[in-house]
Amino acid sequence: xxxxxxxxxxxxxxxxxxxxxxxALIAGCTAAVAVAPFLLCVDRAVVAAxxxxxxxxxxxxxxxxxxxxxxxxxxxxxxxxxxxxxxGVYGGTYFAKNVSDVAIERLRLAEPVAGIGKFATVTATxxxxxxxxxxxxxxxxxxxxxxxxxxxxxxxxxYVLFAARDCLTIGGAFFVPDTMRDVLAASGVMDRRAAxxxxxxxxxxxxxxxxxxxxxxxxxxxxxxxxxxxARVVTLxxxxxxxxxxxxxxxxxxxxxxxxxxxxxxxxxxxAVARHFLLRRxxxxxxxxxxxxxxxxxxxxxxxxxxxRNGGGGGKSWEAGGFA
Numbered sequence: 001x002x003x004x005x006x007x008x009x010x011x012x013x014x015x016x017x018x019x020x021x022x023x024a025l026i027a028g029c030t031a032a033v034a035v036a037p038f039l040l041c042v043d044r045a046v047v048a049a050x051x052x053x054x055x056x057x058x059x060x061x062x063x064x065x066x067x068x069x070x071x072x073x074x075x076x077x078x079x080x081x082x083x084x085x086x087x088g089v090y091g092g093t094y095f096a097k098n099v100s101d102v103a104i105e106r107l108r109l110a111e112p113v114a115g116i117g118k119f120a121t122v123t124a125t126x127x128x129x130x131x132x133x134x135x136x137x138x139x140x141x142x143x144x145x146x147x148x149x150x151x152x153x154x155x156x157x158x159y160v161l162f163a164a165r166d167c168l169t170i171g172g173a174f175f176v177p178d179t180m181r182d183v184l185a186a187s188g189v190m191d192r193r194a195a196x197x198x199x200x201x202x203x204x205x206x207x208x209x210x211x212x213x214x215x216x217x218x219x220x221x222x223x224x225x226x227x228x229x230x231a232r233v234v235t236l237x238x239x240x241x242x243x244x245x246x247x248x249x250x251x252x253x254x255x256x257x258x259x260x261x262x263x264x265x266x267x268x269x270x271x272a273v274a275r276h277f278l279l280r281r282x283x284x285x286x287x288x289x290x291x292x293x294x295x296x297x298x299x300x301x302x303x304x305x306x307x308x309r310n311g312g313g314g315g316k317s318w319e320a321g322g323f324a
Contacts, residue, residue, distance in 0.1 A: 029095065
């Protein structure tokens with residue numbers, strides 16, 4: 001994602017690391033809150049549709065029904081724990097990415113340590129939050145709700161599939177776009193900035209070709225724990241096309257629009273922090289320089305005065321001594 005410009009050594013000496021970490025946190029949380037409502041609608045609808053619990057029996061009707069709550073029941077929608085679960089997952093993910101960049105910059109880490117460390121940090125953060133969120137959604141909006149039963153158990157296989165899905169998602173959101181950007185820019189098709197924007201918008205949705213079947217299979221293990229492999233294949237064939245479209249569209253705000261917004265906020269925030277600390281340092285330097293200049297002027301005036309006095313007194317004594 002764009003927006004992160006490495007600081008010079010002078011800037012790093014003048015700007016506290018905690019200021020850059022604060023920018024990383026504020027930018028990540030702001031971007032996450034901005035895109036969370038749409039992400040919630042899609043996530044909730046996909047879970048309900050996979051369980052046969054979607055309003056009207058259709059995925060996109062379920063998305064519309066969830067979205068309508070933000071208009072008809074705004075207080076309920078915006079105070080929903082599910083919404084803030086989603087915001088928490090993506091706020092944590094964006095922050096992990098941002099603070100990894102700060103750590104790499106401040107610690108002067110080089111490849112491959114920097115890349116591996118960043119991937120591990122972002123993936124672990126996203127994976128942990130997403131797995132907990134998806135397990136909670138399976139209980140809140142899954143088969144148990146349709147059957148008015150107790151919350152189902154989420155099997156180990158579902159957690160493994162969620163984890164594998166998240167590894168691919170993070171790769172498609174934070175690492176593949178950089179490679180795609182470099183390839184597009186090198187080909188001369190577009191400049192580097194445009195290539196970065198296109199790559200960030202295209203790569204995350206494309207990765208859903210692999211991620212969506214894994215996600216649906218994980219949900220199917222929750223909703224139909226006793227189903228045969230053949231039955232699961234039939235279910236996946238029926239539910240994958242619509243879910244693939246929905247989850248691909250979901251990636252646009254999650255890692256496309258959200259990623260671009262996070263990058264823009266990070267860049268603006270770092271620029272503002274740099275101006276604040278560098279101007280303050282420049283102001284102090286100017287005050288010190290002004291003080292030094294005044295001091296030199298005072299000393300020079302005193303020296304001139306002393307020379308003048310001594311010169312005048314010497315002349316009189318010479319005259320008095322008969323040397324004139």
